[in-house]
Amino acid sequence: MKDWYDPGMNRPTIARQARVSDSRQKAFGDFLRSRREQLDPARLAIPSLRRRRTPGLRREEVAERAGIGIDWYVRLEQGRDVSPSAATVDALARALCLSEAEHAHLRALSRSGRACAFVREEVPPTIRRLVRDLPQPAYVTGRRWDLLAWNAAAADLFGFDDLSEGERNILHFVLTDARARALFGAAWAAEAQRMVAQFRAVHDLSAADPAFLDLLDRLAEGCPLFPAWWEAHEVRGGGGGRKVLHHPRRGRLVFDYATFQATGDPALKLAIYAPGEA
The missing domain is CATH 3.30.450.180 (Beta-Lactamase)
Structure with missing residues (x-):
């Protein structure tokens, strides 16, 4: 990690900023996938025309519930370099039946911005x-x-x-x-x-x-x-x-x-x- 992290610095380098941004996008995709896999298709009255090989909803089912394209949803879940709008995030939260705390977390992960390298705080x-x-x-x-x-x-x-x-x-x-x-x-x-x-x-x-x-x-x-x-x-x-x-x-x-x-x-x-x- 020494190629991008300098422990002597209190603010991130450009390389580190990109790495943190990438990690946030990956966390956004991982969270989408984890919530999708937790949903019960039967409880949501979603018919299944073929046998499900994994738990939860399929990607296309979430995309349809959210009103977005399947290719766009796949890119989001893969943590690709995309920036969903607030409306898209809200639609995904509804589609995935997120709680208020989960919805807030998804919104936070969707925001772009510079994350500062961690420095242990001092209490005034x-x-x-x-x-x-x-x-x-x-x-x-x-x-x-x-x-x-x-x-x-x-x-x-x-x-x-x-x-x-x-x-x-x-x-x-x-x-x-x-x-x-x-x-x-x-x-x-x-x-x-x-x-x-x-x-x-x-x-x-x-x-x-x-x-x-x-x-x-x-x-x-x-x-x-x-x-x-x-x-x-x-x-x-x-x-x-x-x-x-x-x-x-x-x-x-x-x-x-x-x-x-x-x-x-x-x-x-x-x-x-x-x-x-x-």
Whole structure:
């Protein structure tokens, strides 16, 4: 990868910009294919005049449902150098029965633009002080979901202070750390799979970046279930909800949580956990 990636640069070279653009087009095509293969022709009342050799709809069936030419759809699914209009993206979302989160992901992948090479973010001092002084567990993550700052309450709840520098990533922690498995208990698999589906939307916009590729390698090495979850290509939205945790000293704890983007740097997200009703 040294022919196109210079780790000393904070912005991509022209070659890197092209590579990231290509990866986004491939991610667009891969996502189309994954959603097409998940659809049930019988549920959509689509007649089959010949035996289906693979699950889901055929390409021509999706093209017909979307009102576009089959050749155009094939080029999109193959990740070719084409730029679908917003109307085409919306038509594809309807044809594939996408959820709101999946539709938003398809729109994001269809946009052309320069993706910056990943650089680990710095948390502004004001946000660090805010997090530090909160009585509730709180932490800040970056674009790759690296743990960048947390307070004493979060350290007590999750054990973040015990993580090494290379382990300070919230997805890596939940998927590979035995303490996270114990903390979530029987709900661990569902929580981990949900987080993978949320991270997928972030990853696909930076799929060619070595920093993201390195994280995927470490997740696959540390969590045997991760490759199958990743291959499913699920995309989900996030922002808040409820978590039931099992603390080694404090026992069963219920939290309502929410996440907030920083105005100055949207890559920074603040997560706050407030005690919920049991």
